[in-house]
Amino acid sequence: MARKAGSHAEITGPAIRDAALRLFARSGFAAVSMREIAAEVGVRAGALYLYTPDKQSLLFDLMHDHMQSLLAAWREVRVDGGAPFERLETFVRFHIRYHFDRNDHVFLAYMEFRSLTGDNHGAIRDLRRAYEAELETILSDGQASGDFDLPDVRVTALALIAKLNGVLTWYRDGGRLARDDIERVYWTMTQRMVTA
Amino acid sequence: MARKAGSHAEITGPAIRDAALRLFARSGFAAVSMREIAAEVGVRAGALYLYTPDKQSLLFDLMHDHMQSLLAAWREVRVDGGAPFERLETFVRFHIRYHFDRNDHVFLAYMEFRSLTGDNHGAIRDLRRAYEAELETILSDGQASGDFDLPDVRVTALALIAKLNGVLTWYRDGGRLARDDIERVYWTMTQRMVTA
DNA sequence: GTCTATATCCAGATAGAC
DNA sequence: GTCTATCTGGATATAGAC
Numbered sequence: 567m568a569r570k571a572g573s574h575a576e577i578t579g580p581a582i583r584d585a586a587l588r589l590f591a592r593s594g595f596a597a598v599s600m601r602e603i604a605a606e607v608g609v610r611a612g613a614l615y616l617y618t619p620d621k622q623s624l625l626f627d628l629m630h631d632h633m634q635s636l637l638a639a640w641r642e643v644r645v646d647g648g649a650p651f652e653r654l655e656t657f658v659r660f661h662i663r664y665h666f667d668r669n670d671h672v673f674l675a676y677m678e679f680r681s682l683t684g685d686n687h688g689a690i691r692d693l694r695r696a697y698e699a700e701l702e703t704i705l706s707d708g709q710a711s712g713d714f715d716l717p718d719v720r721v722t723a724l725a726l727i728a729k730l731n732g733v734l735t736w737y738r739d740g741g742r743l744a745r746d747d748i749e750r751v752y753w754t755m756t757q758r759m760v761t762a
Numbered sequence: 763m764a765r766k767a768g769s770h771a772e773i774t775g776p777a778i779r780d781a782a783l784r785l786f787a788r789s790g791f792a793a794v795s796m797r798e799i800a801a802e803v804g805v806r807a808g809a810l811y812l813y814t815p816d817k818q819s820l821l822f823d824l825m826h827d828h829m830q831s832l833l834a835a836w837r838e839v840r841v842d843g844g845a846p847f848e849r850l851e852t853f854v855r856f857h858i859r860y861h862f863d864r865n866d867h868v869f870l871a872y873m874e875f876r877s878l879t880g881d882n883h884g885a886i887r888d889l890r891r892a893y894e895a896e897l898e899t900i901l902s903d904g905q906a907s908g909d910f911d912l913p914d915v916r917v918t919a920l921a922l923i924a925k926l927n928g929v930l931t932w933y934r935d936g937g938r939l940a941r942d943d944i945e946r947v948y949w950t951m952t953q954r955m956v957t958a
Numbered sequence: 959g960t961c962t963a964t965a966t967c968c969a970g971a972t973a974g975a976c
Numbered sequence: 977g978t979c980t981a982t983c984t985g986g987a988t989a990t991a992g993a994c
Contacts, residue, residue: 592876593876594790594791594792594876594877595790595792595793596790596791596792596793597791597792597877677873680788680789680790681790681793717946717947717950717951718939718943718947720938721939721944721947721948722947722951724928724931724932725925725928725948725951726925727928728924728925728927728928728931729921729922729924729925729928731924731928732920732921732923732924732925732927735920735924736920742916743914743917747914748917750913751913751914751917751918752917752921754913755913755918755921755955758954758955758957758958759951759954759955761954762954
């Protein structure tokens with residue numbers, strides 16, 4: 567991938583983000599050096615600073631863009647008027663599918679939250695809470711309408727997110743179960759969790 | 763905590779492990795320096811090497827001892843002959859309680875798995891799988907006896923572990939719910955997950 | 959058992975040539 | 977836009993004095 571001097575702004579910028587995402591997700595933010603990222607892209611370390619002011623910003627931008635995309639994508643598919651069960655099914659299937667396609671993004675947002683410094687921490691925390699609130703609203707609406715029977719809305723929301731995120735730690739393409747199967751299994755488990 | 767020169771092997775050894783555990787859990791293995799650990803203990807960085815050959819061993823020993831203790835503690839409380847529901851309840855309550863008391867240990871074992879190098883990785887993976895297998899055995903026994911109705915035993919086991927581990931990310935002493943309440947909520951959710 | 963001092967290396971980030 | 981070269985600081989780990 568080594569590349570000679572020249573102008574490649576259109577490809578270098580995204581390539582840096584791709585490489586950083588992959589390496590951060592695999593080894594952890596603190597364990598990856600700017601030189602490693604640069605080597606992966608095929609440039610020298612100094613060249614990275616044309617695209618990011620520093621390493622922390624690189625992490626933050628990756629996480630921030632991911633969270634914004636996640637929320638935007640969810641707001642595209644959600645249906646506010648439906649029955650609680652349908653809204654919940656939509657959420658669960660959306661969440662699982664999104665994670666299949668953006669495994670590294672989600673993994674990074676989950677694992678490197680504590681690597682954020684200063685205001686970055688609060689900014690991502692707020693976006694995360696906004697996403698969790700989407701689920702929590704569905705659950706409390708269903709609880710209020712009597713469709714769901716939950717021992718505790720907040721804990722159920724957190725447990726559900728944790729359960730769904732668990733897919734991240736073991737799913738690999740070409741494994742025993744197809745994506746549709748996994749989606750179905752998780753929806754079945756979720757249905758049971760919210761009813762007595 | 764600064765301490766003058768002298769012999770303190772009995773306290774320094776454990777103090778190093780305590781400090782390393784706390785710092786690794788808070789900031790991540792790669793982000794913590796040997797100097798930080800030493801400062802926390804009240805010695806200089808060089809003194810750490812009387813107690814560990816290197817930083818990686820410090821991490822591995824913490825994780826290894828934790829996993830061994832976890833398995834040993836579980837084998838103390840488990841009852842092989844009981845009904846699947848009782849065995850599952852024992853596991854869920856044990857797991858949650860153990861996590862309350864050893865939050866940092868469990869968090870570290872979970873988050874820093876990827877920081878293990880060489881054979882250390884496989885050794886901890888095996889211990890983790892042995893623990894997961896304990897749950898999986900309960901689930902498949904219950905499935906075989908007809909007590910449980912599971913869409914997929916393996917996925918249910920992983921989802922259950924992920925759900926329970928989720929407590930780690932939000933539980934704090936003195937929060938809205940007491941430990942007993944949390945235990946009860948998680949057992950309620952678990953019961954539902956394994957029955958139609 | 960701990961300290962001071964240091965060897966060795968690599969980190970993040972910048973300056974100026976091309 | 978990228979390179980080479982470099983500054984500066986801090987990392988792990990070791991050696992030898994006390």
